[in-house]
Amino acid sequence: MIKKILLIDDSPISRRIMKSCIPKDRGYELYEAGDGLAGLETYKDVRPDVTFMDLTMPVMDGAEATGKIKEFHPEAVVIVCTADIQIKSITNVLGLGALMVMKKPPSKETIEDALAKAEAHIG
Protein backbone atom coordinates (compact mmCIF):
# COMPACT_ATOMS: atom_id res chain seq x y z
CA MET A 1 0.00 0.00 0.00
CA ILE A 2 1.35 3.42 -0.96
CA LYS A 3 1.86 5.82 1.93
CA LYS A 4 4.86 7.97 1.03
CA ILE A 5 5.44 9.63 -2.35
CA LEU A 6 8.63 11.46 -3.30
CA LEU A 7 8.60 14.04 -6.11
CA ILE A 8 12.00 14.79 -7.67
CA ASP A 9 11.93 17.68 -10.13
CA ASP A 10 13.98 20.85 -10.43
CA SER A 11 10.93 22.87 -11.47
CA PRO A 12 8.79 24.06 -8.55
CA ILE A 13 5.99 24.55 -11.06
CA SER A 14 6.26 20.96 -12.19
CA ARG A 15 6.16 19.75 -8.57
CA ARG A 16 3.10 21.94 -7.98
CA ILE A 17 1.41 20.43 -11.04
CA MET A 18 2.25 16.90 -9.84
CA LYS A 19 0.90 17.60 -6.35
CA SER A 20 -2.33 18.97 -7.76
CA CYS A 21 -2.81 15.74 -9.75
CA ILE A 22 -2.18 13.37 -6.82
CA PRO A 23 -5.44 12.36 -5.07
CA LYS A 24 -5.83 14.26 -1.82
CA ASP A 25 -8.26 11.89 -0.12
CA ARG A 26 -5.83 9.02 0.45
CA GLY A 27 -3.59 10.49 3.10
CA TYR A 28 -0.40 10.23 1.05
CA GLU A 29 2.65 11.81 2.67
CA LEU A 30 4.41 13.91 0.02
CA TYR A 31 8.13 14.70 -0.02
CA GLU A 32 9.99 16.85 -2.55
CA ALA A 33 13.51 17.33 -3.89
CA GLY A 34 14.86 19.77 -6.48
CA ASP A 35 17.53 17.67 -8.22
CA GLY A 36 18.66 14.08 -8.57
CA LEU A 37 21.27 14.22 -5.80
CA ALA A 38 18.92 15.83 -3.28
CA GLY A 39 16.32 13.29 -4.41
CA LEU A 40 18.68 10.39 -3.76
CA GLU A 41 19.44 11.70 -0.26
CA THR A 42 15.74 12.26 0.47
CA TYR A 43 15.02 8.76 -0.83
CA LYS A 44 17.52 7.28 1.64
CA ASP A 45 16.01 9.28 4.53
CA VAL A 46 12.34 8.76 3.74
CA ARG A 47 12.23 5.40 1.90
CA PRO A 48 9.14 6.39 -0.11
CA ASP A 49 6.83 3.75 -1.60
CA VAL A 50 6.76 5.59 -4.95
CA THR A 51 9.16 8.12 -6.47
CA PHE A 52 8.19 10.38 -9.38
CA MET A 53 11.38 11.35 -11.18
CA ASP A 54 12.10 14.08 -13.73
CA LEU A 55 15.01 13.44 -16.13
CA THR A 56 16.48 16.80 -17.19
CA MET A 57 17.79 18.29 -13.95
CA PRO A 58 20.92 20.09 -12.74
CA VAL A 59 23.47 18.57 -10.32
CA MET A 60 22.41 14.98 -11.01
CA ASP A 61 20.01 14.07 -13.79
CA GLY A 62 17.06 11.76 -13.33
CA ALA A 63 18.54 8.79 -15.19
CA GLU A 64 21.59 8.74 -12.91
CA ALA A 65 19.44 9.25 -9.82
CA THR A 66 17.14 6.39 -10.88
CA GLY A 67 20.15 4.10 -11.29
CA LYS A 68 21.54 5.07 -7.88
CA ILE A 69 18.18 4.66 -6.15
CA LYS A 70 17.75 1.19 -7.69
CA GLU A 71 21.32 0.31 -6.65
CA PHE A 72 20.57 1.41 -3.08
CA HIS A 73 17.18 -0.28 -2.99
CA PRO A 74 16.43 -2.68 -5.87
CA GLU A 75 12.75 -2.83 -4.89
CA ALA A 76 12.33 0.95 -5.27
CA VAL A 77 9.36 2.00 -7.41
CA VAL A 78 10.49 4.85 -9.66
CA ILE A 79 8.06 6.41 -12.12
CA VAL A 80 9.74 8.76 -14.56
CA CYS A 81 7.70 11.84 -15.46
CA THR A 82 9.57 13.74 -18.14
CA ALA A 83 9.45 16.08 -21.12
CA ASP A 84 12.26 14.03 -22.71
CA ILE A 85 10.14 11.52 -24.59
CA GLN A 86 12.81 10.31 -27.01
CA ILE A 87 12.69 6.51 -27.41
CA LYS A 88 16.34 6.24 -26.35
CA SER A 89 15.69 8.16 -23.12
CA ILE A 90 12.67 6.01 -22.31
CA THR A 91 14.53 2.76 -23.09
CA ASN A 92 17.48 3.92 -21.00
CA VAL A 93 15.51 4.62 -17.81
CA LEU A 94 13.41 1.46 -18.18
CA GLY A 95 16.71 -0.41 -18.44
CA LEU A 96 17.83 1.26 -15.24
CA GLY A 97 14.79 -0.14 -13.48
CA ALA A 98 12.12 2.57 -13.71
CA LEU A 99 8.64 1.02 -13.48
CA MET A 100 7.21 3.21 -16.24
CA VAL A 101 7.62 6.53 -18.04
CA MET A 102 4.93 9.17 -18.31
CA LYS A 103 5.16 12.32 -20.37
CA LYS A 104 4.73 15.83 -19.08
CA PRO A 105 2.50 17.55 -18.33
CA PRO A 106 0.78 14.95 -16.15
CA SER A 107 -2.96 14.90 -15.55
CA LYS A 108 -5.10 13.49 -12.73
CA GLU A 109 -5.83 10.50 -14.99
CA THR A 110 -2.20 9.71 -15.88
CA ILE A 111 -1.13 10.06 -12.23
CA GLU A 112 -4.03 7.84 -11.12
CA ASP A 113 -3.01 5.25 -13.70
CA ALA A 114 0.64 5.41 -12.59
CA LEU A 115 -0.30 5.02 -8.92
CA ALA A 116 -2.51 2.03 -9.76
CA LYS A 117 0.40 0.39 -11.61
CA ALA A 118 2.70 1.12 -8.67
CA GLU A 119 0.17 -0.31 -6.22
CA ALA A 120 -0.17 -3.46 -8.32
CA HIS A 121 3.63 -3.77 -8.53
CA ILE A 122 4.06 -3.39 -4.78
CA GLY A 123 1.33 -6.02 -4.31
Next chain:
Amino acid sequence: MDYCQNTISDEEKEILQEIMNIAFGKAAADLAEVINIFVVLSVPYIEMLMAHDLPVYIKSQVSEYGRVSIVEQNFWGEFKGSAFLVFQSSAGRELISLFGDGSGDFGSESIDALEKETLMEVGNILIGACVGKLSELLGDAVTYSPPRVVTENTPNDAIPVNIFESGSSAIVLKTVFCFNERNVHGFLFLVTSHDSILWLKKSLAAFMEQYE
Protein backbone atom coordinates in the same frame (compact mmCIF):
# COMPACT_ATOMS: atom_id res chain seq x y z
CA MET B 1 1.39 51.12 -19.14
CA ASP B 2 1.93 49.71 -15.67
CA TYR B 3 5.44 48.23 -15.45
CA CYS B 4 4.02 45.06 -13.83
CA GLN B 5 1.80 44.53 -16.86
CA ASN B 6 4.78 44.90 -19.15
CA THR B 7 7.09 42.45 -17.46
CA ILE B 8 6.84 38.92 -16.19
CA SER B 9 7.18 37.78 -12.59
CA ASP B 10 9.55 35.12 -11.29
CA GLU B 11 6.66 32.67 -11.00
CA GLU B 12 5.58 33.36 -14.58
CA LYS B 13 9.18 32.74 -15.67
CA GLU B 14 9.10 29.38 -13.88
CA ILE B 15 5.85 28.40 -15.59
CA LEU B 16 7.26 29.45 -18.97
CA GLN B 17 10.45 27.51 -18.24
CA GLU B 18 8.47 24.33 -17.57
CA ILE B 19 6.35 24.83 -20.69
CA MET B 20 9.50 25.43 -22.75
CA ASN B 21 10.96 22.25 -21.25
CA ILE B 22 7.93 20.25 -22.38
CA ALA B 23 7.90 21.91 -25.80
CA PHE B 24 11.59 21.33 -26.54
CA GLY B 25 11.29 17.74 -25.28
CA LYS B 26 8.56 17.20 -27.87
CA ALA B 27 10.72 18.82 -30.55
CA ALA B 28 13.69 16.59 -29.71
CA ALA B 29 11.51 13.47 -29.86
CA ASP B 30 10.10 14.57 -33.24
CA LEU B 31 13.62 15.08 -34.60
CA ALA B 32 14.80 11.74 -33.20
CA GLU B 33 11.93 10.05 -35.07
CA VAL B 34 13.00 11.55 -38.39
CA ILE B 35 16.74 11.02 -38.07
CA ASN B 36 18.61 8.52 -35.97
CA ILE B 37 19.94 10.91 -33.37
CA PHE B 38 19.74 11.39 -29.62
CA VAL B 39 19.30 14.94 -28.38
CA VAL B 40 20.78 15.68 -24.94
CA LEU B 41 18.52 18.27 -23.35
CA SER B 42 19.24 20.89 -20.70
CA VAL B 43 17.11 23.00 -18.38
CA PRO B 44 15.72 25.97 -20.34
CA TYR B 45 16.37 29.51 -19.27
CA ILE B 46 14.05 32.51 -19.49
CA GLU B 47 15.26 36.10 -19.54
CA MET B 48 13.62 39.44 -20.10
CA LEU B 49 15.70 42.17 -21.71
CA MET B 50 15.55 45.19 -23.95
CA ALA B 51 15.10 44.37 -27.61
CA HIS B 52 18.12 46.39 -28.70
CA ASP B 53 20.34 44.29 -26.40
CA LEU B 54 19.32 41.03 -28.10
CA PRO B 55 22.14 40.68 -30.66
CA VAL B 56 24.79 41.36 -28.01
CA TYR B 57 23.08 38.97 -25.58
CA ILE B 58 22.89 36.15 -28.13
CA LYS B 59 26.48 36.78 -29.19
CA SER B 60 27.62 36.52 -25.56
CA GLN B 61 25.82 33.20 -25.17
CA VAL B 62 27.47 31.58 -28.20
CA SER B 63 30.81 33.39 -28.05
CA GLU B 64 32.89 30.17 -28.07
CA TYR B 65 31.41 29.16 -31.43
CA GLY B 66 33.30 31.65 -33.58
CA ARG B 67 31.72 31.25 -37.00
CA VAL B 68 28.05 30.34 -36.71
CA SER B 69 25.16 29.03 -38.76
CA ILE B 70 21.77 30.30 -37.73
CA VAL B 71 18.37 29.02 -38.74
CA GLU B 72 15.89 31.83 -38.33
CA GLN B 73 12.13 31.45 -38.46
CA ASN B 74 9.40 33.89 -37.52
CA PHE B 75 6.06 32.88 -36.06
CA TRP B 76 2.75 34.65 -35.71
CA GLY B 77 -0.25 34.12 -33.49
CA GLU B 78 -1.13 35.64 -30.14
CA PHE B 79 2.35 34.33 -29.37
CA LYS B 80 4.57 35.94 -31.96
CA GLY B 81 8.26 36.46 -32.41
CA SER B 82 11.38 34.94 -33.90
CA ALA B 83 13.25 31.70 -33.35
CA PHE B 84 17.01 31.49 -33.78
CA LEU B 85 18.66 28.09 -33.83
CA VAL B 86 22.39 28.70 -33.52
CA PHE B 87 25.06 26.12 -34.42
CA GLN B 88 28.79 26.19 -34.98
CA SER B 89 29.22 26.60 -38.72
CA SER B 90 30.64 23.06 -38.96
CA ALA B 91 27.35 21.55 -37.77
CA GLY B 92 25.76 21.37 -41.21
CA ARG B 93 28.56 19.17 -42.53
CA GLU B 94 28.38 16.93 -39.43
CA LEU B 95 24.66 16.45 -39.89
CA ILE B 96 24.49 15.90 -43.66
CA SER B 97 25.03 12.14 -43.47
CA LEU B 98 22.00 11.73 -41.20
CA PHE B 99 19.75 12.63 -44.10
CA GLY B 100 21.56 10.58 -46.72
CA ASP B 101 21.26 6.89 -47.56
CA GLY B 102 24.53 6.14 -45.79
CA SER B 103 26.51 5.79 -49.03
CA GLY B 104 28.08 9.24 -48.74
CA ASP B 105 26.98 9.89 -52.31
CA PHE B 106 25.07 13.15 -52.48
CA GLY B 107 24.75 13.36 -56.25
CA SER B 108 25.46 16.59 -58.01
CA GLU B 109 24.49 18.94 -55.17
CA SER B 110 27.28 21.03 -53.69
CA ILE B 111 28.26 20.42 -50.08
CA ASP B 112 27.39 24.03 -49.22
CA ALA B 113 23.88 23.63 -50.57
CA LEU B 114 23.46 20.32 -48.74
CA GLU B 115 24.67 21.85 -45.49
CA LYS B 116 22.11 24.62 -45.80
CA GLU B 117 19.31 22.19 -46.63
CA THR B 118 20.26 19.96 -43.71
CA LEU B 119 20.29 22.84 -41.24
CA MET B 120 17.03 24.13 -42.66
CA GLU B 121 15.38 20.72 -42.19
CA VAL B 122 16.70 20.30 -38.63
CA GLY B 123 15.66 23.86 -37.84
CA ASN B 124 12.24 23.43 -39.35
CA ILE B 125 11.55 20.34 -37.22
CA LEU B 126 12.99 21.68 -33.95
CA ILE B 127 11.54 25.18 -34.20
CA GLY B 128 8.18 24.04 -35.58
CA ALA B 129 7.65 21.35 -32.97
CA CYS B 130 8.89 23.49 -30.08
CA VAL B 131 6.94 26.64 -30.94
CA GLY B 132 3.92 24.55 -31.95
CA LYS B 133 3.82 22.66 -28.64
CA LEU B 134 4.47 25.82 -26.64
CA SER B 135 1.61 27.66 -28.29
CA GLU B 136 -0.66 24.60 -28.01
CA LEU B 137 -0.04 24.40 -24.25
CA LEU B 138 -0.86 28.10 -24.03
CA GLY B 139 -4.06 27.74 -26.07
CA ASP B 140 -2.79 29.41 -29.25
CA ALA B 141 -1.98 28.38 -32.81
CA VAL B 142 0.80 30.01 -34.83
CA THR B 143 1.86 30.25 -38.45
CA TYR B 144 5.47 30.32 -39.58
CA SER B 145 7.64 32.00 -42.15
CA PRO B 146 9.86 29.63 -44.15
CA PRO B 147 13.14 28.97 -42.33
CA ARG B 148 16.19 30.93 -43.44
CA VAL B 149 19.79 29.83 -42.93
CA VAL B 150 22.46 32.45 -42.37
CA THR B 151 26.13 31.54 -42.05
CA GLU B 152 28.29 34.37 -40.81
CA ASN B 153 31.64 35.03 -39.22
CA THR B 154 30.06 36.22 -35.96
CA PRO B 155 26.59 35.94 -34.42
CA ASN B 156 26.46 39.74 -34.43
CA ASP B 157 26.37 39.74 -38.23
CA ALA B 158 23.68 37.07 -38.36
CA ILE B 159 21.10 38.35 -35.85
CA PRO B 160 19.02 41.20 -37.26
CA VAL B 161 19.55 44.30 -35.11
CA ASN B 162 16.07 45.64 -35.58
CA ILE B 163 13.80 42.64 -35.04
CA PHE B 164 11.74 44.62 -32.54
CA GLU B 165 11.38 48.32 -31.77
CA SER B 166 14.55 49.34 -29.97
CA GLY B 167 12.75 50.76 -26.93
CA SER B 168 10.65 47.66 -26.36
CA SER B 169 11.27 44.68 -24.15
CA ALA B 170 11.69 41.10 -25.26
CA ILE B 171 11.41 37.71 -23.61
CA VAL B 172 14.13 35.24 -24.49
CA LEU B 173 13.55 31.52 -24.02
CA LYS B 174 16.87 29.75 -24.35
CA THR B 175 17.67 26.07 -24.43
CA VAL B 176 21.03 24.40 -25.03
CA PHE B 177 21.20 20.98 -26.65
CA CYS B 178 23.69 18.49 -27.97
CA PHE B 179 23.36 15.81 -30.66
CA ASN B 180 25.17 13.04 -28.88
CA GLU B 181 26.43 10.94 -31.78
CA ARG B 182 27.72 13.92 -33.78
CA ASN B 183 29.19 16.13 -31.09
CA VAL B 184 27.08 18.99 -32.39
CA HIS B 185 25.96 21.59 -29.85
CA GLY B 186 23.43 24.32 -30.40
CA PHE B 187 21.20 26.94 -28.83
CA LEU B 188 17.58 27.66 -29.51
CA PHE B 189 16.47 31.19 -28.71
CA LEU B 190 12.79 32.09 -28.94
CA VAL B 191 12.32 35.81 -28.79
CA THR B 192 8.90 37.29 -28.32
CA SER B 193 8.13 40.98 -28.29
CA HIS B 194 6.36 42.96 -25.56
CA ASP B 195 3.24 42.84 -27.76
CA SER B 196 2.81 39.24 -26.62
CA ILE B 197 3.41 39.84 -22.93
CA LEU B 198 -0.14 40.62 -21.81
CA TRP B 199 -1.47 37.62 -23.71
CA LEU B 200 1.37 35.50 -22.33
CA LYS B 201 0.62 36.48 -18.72
CA LYS B 202 -3.06 35.56 -19.13
CA SER B 203 -2.21 32.28 -20.85
CA LEU B 204 0.32 31.28 -18.21
CA ALA B 205 -2.31 31.92 -15.52
CA ALA B 206 -4.87 29.88 -17.48
CA PHE B 207 -2.36 27.04 -17.90
CA MET B 208 -1.86 26.84 -14.13
CA GLU B 209 -5.58 27.21 -13.35
CA GLN B 210 -6.21 23.70 -14.64
CA TYR B 211 -3.95 22.45 -11.84
CA GLU B 212 -5.46 24.50 -8.99
